[in-house]
Amino acid sequence: MVFDFHYVITSFITAVHYIPVTLALSLIPLFIGIVFGTLIAVCRKFRIRFIAPLADIIIPVVKGIPLVLHLFIMNFLILKPFDLLAQYYAWADVIRFMDKVYIAIIAISIYAVIIISETMRSALMSVSEGQYEACYSVGLTRWQALRRVVLPQVFPVAIPVLGNNLIGLIKGSSVVYLITVVDVMNGALTTAQINYRFLEAYIAAALIYWGICLLTERLFAVWENHMKKYQLGSAKNNLRQEVL
């Protein structure tokens, strides 16, 4: 079979429709990851009882498990109980309600929380102890110090890494085809299942992922520059003052 660019286009057009699914599979986990990852990083920083030691044990373990396995394990953990319930109550259709997309989002979110908690932990370390002490010295509590002084300095540092995390999630989310979720990857493959043009389908999927990732990278670069201006614009102004 000779490579035929037309099949790439057919596959591409089909797969494009599933871009929202791929975005949902990466952006929702990103959001959940930022919220809970930051929370975990902060708890570890302040050595909060129970949570910090627990996180110290769990995170290195979970971090060492590939996303595919998260997905399979979640699929199994969530589906099995539902299967049993379905059998017990004789709900034949319950599985259909329990869309696999939700399982995928849960699995990717857990993965994202772990990855992003590490991102936030290293970003937190970029803020010196002196900033906390200055807060305490003017009578701020720990949480006030975090909210008013520390986190506003942490996020600009974290943004480029969060961008990389998101790209990792977008590409990583392509494994969901293994549990039959139809995302960009699986969408591209649906055409190949009819015409056996797998190479063309893979290339179509690759083009779409490449495009999404490129766009993500650009957006984060713009955001980062905006943040830099807000933080270091000061240094620039300083130069300007000296020149004038």
Add this chain to the structure above:
Amino acid sequence: MIELKNVHKAFGKNTVLKGINLKVNKGEVVVILGPSGSGKTTLLRCINFLESADDGELIIGDTKVDFKNATSKEILAVRRRTAMVFQNYNLFNNMNAIENVMEGLVTGRKMPIGRAREIAKQALDKVGLKDKYEAYPLQLSGGQQQRVGIARAIALNPDVILFDEPTSALDPELVGEVLSVMQAVAKEGITMIVVTHEMSFAMDIAQHIIFMADGNIVEEGSPKDIFTNPKEKRTKQFLERILPRWNYSI
């Protein structure tokens, strides 16, 4: 009035404070001298609980706190009656000068923003930074940053301001501007405890000098007593080392 009674502090096996007793009257400027590692910084940091002392008592105004079992409420109360000026300034990097000064008032003490802004402006004017309200720490020289640090402290109208070597991170030509601001603050009758190696400041401004070595207060008295007529051998050695020239001129 501030009083410390029998303050003990150890880092692991290293005992740094071995029973410090100290009384500072309202409006007094106390300078703490001593060789490196004698526990001066640790003592200051114990007063506002940046370090938790192992034993002893702190009396500040009408509040009495036992170091051994201080509650977080008591710690916050003490911190809201004290302020600190740090060696490396520690201004909030994400805030400009006036926001730095307002932060403790607005977030810490829940003061309305308008009033906090007025107080912050007055404090910045006092330290000679009338034209730098909007400047971020990165835009300021070391001396200017430290003056914002002092403004941040005086704006809180604390019972005491703790200074830990406020000029030792500065270029020599910037030391003067900070010392003269500190002198002006002292003249206003604000209670100050100052750790410094600036002997001229100690002699001119301090009402009381404390000489510390190895976690103990070895000697204390008026600047005149300490500089011209030290009684303890340890003090003499220290002054000889740090002020060789002064020995001749006194």
